Amino acid sequence: MPSQLKRLLVLGVIIISLFLLLKHLATPVSFGQYGHYRGNSLNEIAALPVKYVGSKTCVKCHDSIVALKLEGLHSDIQCENCHGPAYLHIKTPKKDKLFRPDSREFCAKCHSFNKARPEKAVTQQDIKNHHPEKKCITCHNPHQP
Template sequence: MPLHLKRLLLTGIVIISLFLLLKHALTPESFGQYGHYRGNSMNEIAALPIHFVGNNSCVSCHDTIVSMKSEGYHSDLSCEGCHGAGYKHVGDPKMEQLIKPDSREFCAKCHDINLARPEKAVTQKELKEHHSDQKCVKCHNPHQP
């Protein structure tokens, strides 16, 4: 075999070996442990701090509001859906205050007219016309709208 072909073959072998070495070095150790992903990611995700605490955590302090909400149209909604993740607030209720959204844009996320949203499931209003100069919460109590 001529020299240049030997060197070509050698170059090919070097490139393939380099690729295999790279593949070995760059594939995470736990890859494929459970499926086509990094096995360790399961434990890493499980070890992350919990951000949402659930409605039951709210009842212990805000029982009147929770019971009011349970009788209204928003009974199915999670408290943290509007007020944000509550894990910090539960840990330190005085220092860590939750958000109280009261803008028209916030209500519009669900209640503005959207053809793709079933009218029967969510009340929808033309927000540009429906008392456009006032905040929704002035007339509607969000916990019992």
């Protein structure tokens, strides 16, 4: 074999093994564990914190108000839907208070007239003319409207 071909062969082997080494070092350990992606990313995404803890957690302290809500038209609605996420409140209830919405605009998000709202799904009201001077919660108990 001519000497220039030998040198070329040696160079080729060095380049290919360098490429394979770099590829090995650059590929994360869990890559290809389940498919063409990093397997550990599944665990990382699964470990993210839960913020909406659900009404089953609220009932542990606020049992009477949850019982009241369950009798009314808002029974299917989660507490946190109006009051916001409770993940901080369940750890430090005195410090992290939840949101207590009382504006007409808040109720209007579901209850203002809109032709697109299915009539059977929700009670609708003319927000501009229905006692405009009062807050909705003056007359309607939001837990049992």
